[in-house]
Amino acid sequence: MAGSNSDTDKEPPKQPPLNKEEVVVLEAYLEQWNSTSGKERNVVWGDVTKEARLKAPPMDAPLLKARKKTKNSKPPITIGRRWTFQSVVESLRKKELLKKIEDETGVKAGEHGMMNHYSKYLTEMVESLTEKEIEEATEMAVQWNKQGVPPEVQADIARRKSDDILLYVAKEIFKRAGMRLFMLSAWKNEKGKLMVSSHDYNDEIGKGESFSQTSDWQTMLPEWEAYARRQFDADDADDPVVKRGRKDNTYTLDMGDNGFPILPDHAEMDSDTRKAVVRAFLNWHYQDCSGKPKDPVPWKEVIPRQDELIPPPYLPHGLKIREPSRMNRHEATELLDFWYDRQQTGRDVVFEFYGWWSK
Numbered sequence: 313m314a315g316s317n318s319d320t321d322k323e324p325p326k327q328p329p330l331n332k333e334e335v336v337v338l339e340a341y342l343e344q345w346n347s348t349s350g351k352e353r354n355v356v357w358g359d360v361t362k363e364a365r366l367k368a369p370p371m372d373a374p375l376l377k378a379r380k381k382t383k384n385s386k387p388p389i390t391i392g393r394r395w396t397f398q399s400v401v402e403s404l405r406k407k408e409l410l411k412k413i414e415d416e417t418g419v420k421a422g423e424h425g426m427m428n429h430y431s432k433y434l435t436e437m438v439e440s441l442t443e444k445e446i447e448e449a450t451e452m453a454v455q456w457n458k459q460g461v462p463p464e465v466q467a468d469i470a471r472r473k474s475d476d477i478l479l480y481v482a483k484e485i486f487k488r489a490g491m492r493l494f495m496l497s498a499w500k501n502e503k504g505k506l507m508v509s510s511h512d513y514n515d516e517i518g519k520g521e522s523f524s525q526t527s528d529w530q531t532m533l534p535e536w537e538a539y540a541r542r543q544f545d546a547d548d549a550d551d552p553v554v555k556r557g558r559k560d561n562t563y564t565l566d567m568g569d570n571g572f573p574i575l576p577d578h579a580e581m582d583s584d585t586r587k588a589v590v591r592a593f594l595n596w597h598y599q600d601c602s603g604k605p606k607d608p609v610p611w612k613e614v615i616p617r618q619d620e621l622i623p624p625p626y627l628p629h630g631l632k633i634r635e636p637s638r639m640n641r642h643e644a645t646e647l648l649d650f651w652y653d654r655q656q657t658g659r660d661v662v663f664e665f666y667g668w669w670s671k
Contacts, residue, residue, distance in 0.1 A: 358431060395456040397449035398438050403465055409437055420656075463500065470499040475511065475582060479641065482513040494523045496532075498540035498552070506544055506552035508537055509582075516583065516640040525584070563588035565596065572662070573597075575655050578648045586644040591636040593651065593663070602668035611635040613669040626651075626663045 330338070402409070410421045413429050420426070441449070456462075461469075478495055485491045495511040510529065515522040523529060537552055546552065563585065565573035573596050578586055591609075598609045611634075614621055618633055627633065628650045634643065654662045 395453040395461075397446055397453050400449045400453045400456065401438055401441065401445075402434055403461075403468070405437065406468075409433055464502055467500060467502045470507075471501065471580065474499070474509075475580075478511045479513050479516075479583075482511075483517055486517045492517070492520060492523075494529065496536045498536070498544065500544055500546075501553075506540060506546040508533075508540055508552045508554045511582075513583065513641070522584075563592040565589070565592050575648065575652050575662070578645070578652065583641040583644065586641065586648060587636045587639055590639065590644050590647055594636070597663055598665055598668060601665040604668075610669050617669070621666050621668070623664065623666055626654075626661070 409430075410426075413426065413433050414420050417429050419429060456465075460466075474497065478497070482493045482495075485493060492514050493511075494514070497509045497511060499507050501507055510524060512522055512524040512529075514520040515525075533554070537554075540546070540552065565575070568574045573593060575593060576589065578589060581589070595608050598614075599605045599607060615633065615635070622633070628646050631643075631646065633647075636644065639647075651662050
């Protein structure tokens with residue numbers, strides 16, 4: 313039609329109306345919302361939206377999958393971050409903060425429910441500071457912005473964030489420049505111990521294969537260790553802790569009093585170890601189901617028969633399982649997060665197979 317504009321003629325996507333359960337949640341928080349303002353109101357808003365989302369109808373699985381593919385990844389740490397007195401307090405008193413949340417709510421660090429409480433407790437901690445404490449934290453923020461953070465904070469960031477940061481770098485440099493990376497790192501932990509690690513994400517990017525699993529990369533390790541000792545003034549008699557790339561798929565799970573395997577906390581595991589834990593966990597349950605303790609999961613037979621052999625409640629919604637060595641970091645982590653949450657919340661059955669494949 314003459315004069316029409318395809319861009320302006322398109323109707324904006326409509327937000328579906330709230331259902332009755334969502335409305336009930338909003339109404340329950342109305343009085344609290346009206347009686348607060350500023351930061352307190354922000355806390356109320358966070359609580360109500362989180363609770364209302366639990367009542368919202370599930371989104372279409374293919375749509376969610378498509379959104380995940382198109383969503384731009386964000387860096388796991390803000391480069392050039394400016395420290396404030398609030399962020400200084402959070403960094404220095406994080407252990408105290410997490411301990412208080414655990415004591416008062418029962419939620420431990422690393423569990424899914426932590427983020428439901430973290431912002432509220434952090435706000436309370438910051439607002440309880442005296443004027444002198446605020447002044448000291450402000451001066452410290454100025455120093456950190458000019459000179460860098462102290463060693464204990466650096467060690468904490470290295471422990472928690474280094475793997476995610478380097479994975480992000482590897483993905484971005486491949487996406488933008490087609491480059492592949494294999495990285496060696498060195499740092500000192502909170503106790504002053506020299507840590508040496510390898511980082512290989514090539515099997516998670518662009519259908520590549522793992523360098524650490526197909527090459528004898530450890531021939532370069534002595535030179536790197538010697539270099540790291542010099543740079544960090546490490547004692548020659550104190551051997552560094554070396555986190556080597558895994559060359560096998562094995563992992564031994566601890567067993568609980570009920571005779572079932574216990575999943576470890578995987579927060580600080582590298583990608584290969586996470587996949588090895590998934591393999592060990594699934595192999596044990598398959599062998600328990602089949603009664604054949606030496607038979608691993610026959611993946612070529614199980615994958616096309618997933619719905620017949622694995623009850624849907626024991627997998628994340630919509631997940632299609634793959635042979636663990638072919639999983640990427642996200643897939644292995646999604647499984648471990650799901651099972652670990654079931655284990656920590658006391659579910660009677662964390663996982664099981666319906667049956668096994670027999671020729």
